[in-house]
Amino acid sequence: MAMHKISVTINGAVRAAEVESRLLLVHLIREVFRMTGTHVGCDTSHCGACTVVMDGDPVKSCTVLAVQADGAKITTVEGLEQGGKLHPVQEGFTEKHGLQCGFCTPGMLMTTSALLERNKNPSEQEIRQAISGNLCRCTGYVNIVKAVQYAAEKMR
Amino acid sequence: MIPAAFDYHRPDSLDEALKLLALHGDEAKVLSGGMSLLPMLKLRLASFAHLVDIGRIPGLDYIKEEKGTLRIGAMTRQATLERSDLIRTQYPILADAVPLIADPLVRNRGTVGGNLANGDPGNDQPAIMLALGATFVARGPKGERTIPANQFYKGLYSTALAPNEILTEVRIPVPPPKSGGAYAKLKRKTGDFAVAAAAVQLILNAKGAIERAGIGLTNAGLTPVEAVDAAKYLAGKTPDEKTIAEAAKMAAAKSSPSADRRGSVEYKREMARVMVTRALRKAVQRAEGK
Numbered sequence: 001m002a003m004h005k006i007s008v009t010i011n012g013a014v015r016a017a018e019v020e021s022r023l024l025l026v027h028l029i030r031e032v033f034r035m036t037g038t039h040v041g042c043d044t045s046h047c048g049a050c051t052v053v054m055d056g057d058p059v060k061s062c063t064v065l066a067v068q069a070d071g072a073k074i075t076t077v078e079g080l081e082q083g084g085k086l087h088p089v090q091e092g093f094t095e096k097h098g099l100q101c102g103f104c105t106p107g108m109l110m111t112t113s114a115l116l117e118r119n120k121n122p123s124e125q126e127i128r129q130a131i132s133g134n135l136c137r138c139t140g141y142v143n144i145v146k147a148v149q150y151a152a153e154k155m156r
Numbered sequence: 157m158i159p160a161a162f163d164y165h166r167p168d169s170l171d172e173a174l175k176l177l178a179l180h181g182d183e184a185k186v187l188s189g190g191m192s193l194l195p196m197l198k199l200r201l202a203s204f205a206h207l208v209d210i211g212r213i214p215g216l217d218y219i220k221e222e223k224g225t226l227r228i229g230a231m232t233r234q235a236t237l238e239r240s241d242l243i244r245t246q247y248p249i250l251a252d253a254v255p256l257i258a259d260p261l262v263r264n265r266g267t268v269g270g271n272l273a274n275g276d277p278g279n280d281q282p283a284i285m286l287a288l289g290a291t292f293v294a295r296g297p298k299g300e301r302t303i304p305a306n307q308f309y310k311g312l313y314s315t316a317l318a319p320n321e322i323l324t325e326v327r328i329p330v331p332p333p334k335s336g337g338a339y340a341k342l343k344r345k346t347g348d349f350a351v352a353a354a355a356v357q358l359i360l361n362a363k364g365a366i367e368r369a370g371i372g373l374t375n376a377g378l379t380p381v382e383a384v385d386a387a388k389y390l391a392g393k394t395p396d397e398k399t400i401a402e403a404a405k406m407a408a409a410k411s412s413p414s415a416d417r418r419g420s421v422e423y424k425r426e427m428a429r430v431m432v433t434r435a436l437r438k439a440v441q442r443a444e445g446k
Contacts, residue, residue: 021164045195057264063194132346133259
């Protein structure tokens, strides 16, 4: 099976890798780049724990091939903090108790940070719709919504 | 879960993609957004020796109206459709449906072409294309051909597309004035396929009677179902509650769902009736400009 030389910009740094066709983006991130902030949850494109931002859009990295991401700009949860300062959504999740077990949190942070890039002032309904592909099995949605509202205010 | 090994190809042009398909025949599969194909490969419900990714081929991502036809390129992402002002204002049947497809993250990758060409009767857009009387455009080694939506679906995951062809575009007749469309879908939760769903597109005449109607059903059998009898019944009739109820009954009778976690055959058929009723009511309201 052919190997592919790919290059992705991950959290601002250009990284090269040689990958098998079938390698998934989430495995490239976790096992090749050793960045384990991105979680594998259901592994069937349902739960959203593996969400990363790819060229501006949040996507489920368990359902993207690494080779499809060749040339793409990827942001993972490790890339949210800038200069030692938490991203407003990270601050919001801290302040508003937006996590319990924390397993869904990296995906939630990526989806909601991308939402706030596109929509500075989302309504509660828009926030809930945006995170409808991210499952929190602690069912902590009320505080997650509050955390995003906190971040939105902070970013305005 | 990891798919069985395959070779990945990323052609830069349609011609190059078609050459790869011609070379590898049945062993090759077109990869569009990958939102159905990759899960199937991961679950090992399918395997192909070659994937031909059409995602970087320029000129397959567009939504435009030209000479009475809405043309949507096969690589148009669902999220693009969702954000399109043209779709939101002029094609309510699509505007209803797109936010109900999978979830927002999946819609960022999933494409219209993939939704249509996969041949999954649980996908939403095939029934919509049946209701709209759409035509699919396929490119193959001998050039381009068009296939009416109602001749496209042959069986479960089986379509009129040959293994050496690629779906490139869907063409939808621009609805004339006094048209209305709607999509009604019952699903258990975000991300699930429909328990039952119905697509309706109709035109009213000057007297307010139905001139023509198209009805498509999602997840109502091995292929998307066109409710031809119900549509014929509606032609020439005033769309009152009694007429709508009768048409919905006729359409639901055409559904042959199978029992699964989403419900029994009887339940799904009944829900198909309810979905057709709702979509018809809404389509009539919209056609009347209400």
